[in-house]
Amino acid sequence: MQKAAELWAWVRNQGQPTASNNSLDGDVILTAQVILQLNSFDEVIVVKTNVKHISLFTNEGIFVADLQKSLESVV
Secondary structure, three states, X not given: OHHHHHHHHHHHHOOOOOOOOOOOOXXXXXXXXXXXXXXXXXXXXXXXXXXXXXXXXXXXXXXXXXXXXXXXXXX
């Protein structure tokens, strides 16, 4: 949760909050968990239906893929 708090503060300071002030920020929590997984894996991919907010963190070394687009490319 420490990493999530750091990311939350960073996006707020950038003027790009990923959730309202009254909301838990699931994208920040997910991103923090993914970044921590980079200690164990060379690459971590997050596949979501809404990639707008989590895409703010791609400079942290994670790859974000849109679920719908990924499914369409398989079919």
